[in-house]
Amino acid sequence: MAEHVSIVGLIERVENASGEKMTSVAQILRALGQNSFTPNLLIPALAVLSPLSGVPLVSTFCGCLITLVSAQMLLGRDHIWLPQALMARQIGTARLRQVGDFMKRPARWLDRVTRPRLQILSQPPFSLIARVICLCGGMLMPFLELVPFTSSIVGAVVALLAFGMLARDGVFTLVAFVAVLVLAGGLVWLLV
Structure with a gap:
């Protein structure tokens, strides 16, 4: 993989972001690096794929994070900014480690x-298309929360795109693009 990026390593960094009972988003952001856009896009997408997505408002929260991170990627920022209300959000460290173990x-x-x-x-231009899809997926997640676990489908697409960007493995990007086309085609077919 490019730059020797390990998904297991990223998960372990998130698990060890705090030695306290609770871990904040700010601690996770620091552990991943404020200029590390793609890992900060991948982790919430993976969270939506985990059993956490069944917890009310988790998909909405992760969708907001994905939206903010992908928008800043599109704008070409050099570091991530998140509102203080999101940075202060916390999850139990034991629960975070449990989800991390599930994802390893x-x-x-x-x-x-x-x-x-x-x-x-x-x-470019494919990386820009991937970022736009991530942005749209993040904005869609709060609405998908009305139907349990449907946000996991969008989370899977975002995770594939983020992983493709992180690893520079276009096969994952291609699979995500095909999934988007199939989902869009299915939606058009249902509406017609």
């Missing part, structure tokens, strides 16, 4: 199968 098995598989492929899909 698929993360290990991703770390094994990833390598630089189809790198053109991680460069």
Whole structure:
């Protein structure tokens, strides 16, 4: 993987962001790095894929984070800014570690199968398209919370795109693009 990025390593950084009973978003942001946009996009997407997505308002919260991070990526900012209300939000450290442990098995598989492929899909204009899809997905998540676990579908697309950007593995980006086309086609078919 490019720059030797490990998803398991990112999850462990999040798990160890705090030694206290509660972990804040600000602590997680510091652990991942305020100039590390893609990991800060990937982690909330993975949270939406985890059992946490069944907890009321978690998908909305993660959708807001995804929206803010992807918008700042599109604007070309050099570091992430989040409102204090989001930075102060907390989750129990034990729960965070439990979710992290749940996510490590698929993360290990991703770390094994990833390598630089189809790198053109991680460069403009495709990288801009990926960021726009992430932005739209994040904005859509609060509305999807009305139907339990549907936000996990959008979270999967965002996670694939973020992982493709992070690892510079265009195969993941391509799979996400195909998923978006299939979902959009299905939606049009239902509406017609």
